[in-house]
Amino acid sequence: MKILAIESSCDETAAAVTEGREVLSNIVATQIAEHKIYGGVVPEIASRRHTEAISAVADEALKAANIGYNDIDAVTFAPGLIGALLVGVNFAKGLAMALNKPLIPVHHLRSHIAANYISHSELKPPFLCLLVSGGNTVLAEVTDYTKFKIIGETQDDAAGECLDKAARCLGLSYPGGVNLDKTATVADTGKYPLPHPHVSTGEFDFSFSGLKTAVMNLVNNTSQKGGEIDVPVLCATVRQRVCDMLISATLAAAEKTGFKTIAVAGGVSANSELRARLKAECEKRGLTLYYPELKYCGDNAAMVGVQAYYEFKDGNTAGAELNAAATMPINYR
Numbered sequence: 575m576k577i578l579a580i581e582s583s584c585d586e587t588a589a590a591v592t593e594g595r596e597v598l599s600n601i602v603a604t605q606i607a608e609h610k611i612y613g614g615v616v617p618e619i620a621s622r623r624h625t626e627a628i629s630a631v632a633d634e635a636l637k638a639a640n641i642g643y644n645d646i647d648a649v650t651f652a653p654g655l656i657g658a659l660l661v662g663v664n665f666a667k668g669l670a671m672a673l674n675k676p677l678i679p680v681h682h683l684r685s686h687i688a689a690n691y692i693s694h695s696e697l698k699p700p701f702l703c704l705l706v707s708g709g710n711t712v713l714a715e716v717t718d719y720t721k722f723k724i725i726g727e728t729q730d731d732a733a734g735e736c737l738d739k740a741a742r743c744l745g746l747s748y749p750g751g752v753n754l755d756k757t758a759t760v761a762d763t764g765k766y767p768l769p770h771p772h773v774s775t776g777e778f779d780f781s782f783s784g785l786k787t788a789v790m791n792l793v794n795n796t797s798q799k800g801g802e803i804d805v806p807v808l809c810a811t812v813r814q815r816v817c818d819m820l821i822s823a824t825l826a827a828a829e830k831t832g833f834k835t836i837a838v839a840g841g842v843s844a845n846s847e848l849r850a851r852l853k854a855e856c857e858k859r860g861l862t863l864y865y866p867e868l869k870y871c872g873d874n875a876a877m878v879g880v881q882a883y884y885e886f887k888d889g890n891t892a893g894a895e896l897n898a899a900a901t902m903p904i905n906y907r
């Protein structure tokens with residue numbers, strides 16, 4: 575069963591052909607260069623670029639997979655930028671209806687988790703997943719390929735949002751989280767007294783907005799006094815605080831729930847400190863840890879196709895009524 579998967583939730587127009595967990599082609603047309611001049615994604619521009627690129631990107635995915643026809647279409651329908659999602663959803667609906675093929679709606683965060691299935695053939699539920707992206711930070715039990723139990727989540731900003739905004743106020747270019755990671759080249763994190771956020775809502779919940787605000791205040795106050803920020807040190811300090819929070823909650827959740835397997839997913843799973851420290855901590859505790867390959871950490875359609883395979887097996891298909899949604903919990907169904 576060959577799936578043509580479409581992804582347009584943010585600033586990458588992507589299409590892929592997959593079969594089970596196998597990736598036959600994976601095409602990503604990124605809009606980063608255009609959004610960079612604004613310091614972040616401009617939703618209206620994102621929608622327009624998706625509209626321009628989507629037919630050619632889907633065509634290229636079919637050509638690269640060396641097939642002229644696929645059996646099923648799949649599309650990211652939520653969560654994400656609504657105007658951007660709508661481009662993919664309407665394109666996929668049109669295609670499926672015109673060619674009389676089934677259409678599989680795929681939840682974006684589920685597909686980020688599925689990025690792990692591509693490279694790790696032995697990985698299967700149940701496992702614990704730390705989902706860290708630009709818009710969401712969630713700890714979930716993946717009890718089956720399409721069944722999720724949220725056991726912790728951010729009470730305000732996502733980890734990626736905190737890293738992106740900290741990077742922006744330090745003058746680093748978009749995408750901020752990536753550039754903050756590259757700039758944090760020093761180990762010294764004692765210089766700036768950034769908070770170690772604590773959350774009282776739940777044992778495995780997160781909070782990143784206080785840290786984000788503290789960085790902004792520190793940068794503004796220093797500049798008002800005519801001082802200079804040591805950018806590599808501040809980047810390293812923010813990254814460390816974010817990793818502290820993510821790692822301690824994940825390990826505590828693993829201990830409490832008894833899961834021996836942990837997967838990390840979402841754009842922030844590309845973070846070098848998070849990958850290295852969590853790996854070391856898991857090795858110490860005899861836990862098995864999985865990350866997606868770096869090329870599947872960011873938005874792509876290969877992960878959408880792989881998750882779609884499991885959604886289809888679970889009977890999750892859509893018709894002309896399918897709509898996009900800006901927000902949607904991972905356990906929506």
Ligand code: AMP
Nearest residue numbers: 707708734751752755840841842844845
């Ligand atoms: P997503 O929302 O899952 O598509 O991922 C995008 C988010 O991942 C953005 O907030 C990026 O800044 C962040 N990101 C990507 N690479 C890295 C990295 N190496 N370190 C930290 N954050 C990253």
Ligand code: MG
Nearest residue numbers: 707841872873
């Ligand atoms: Mg994403």
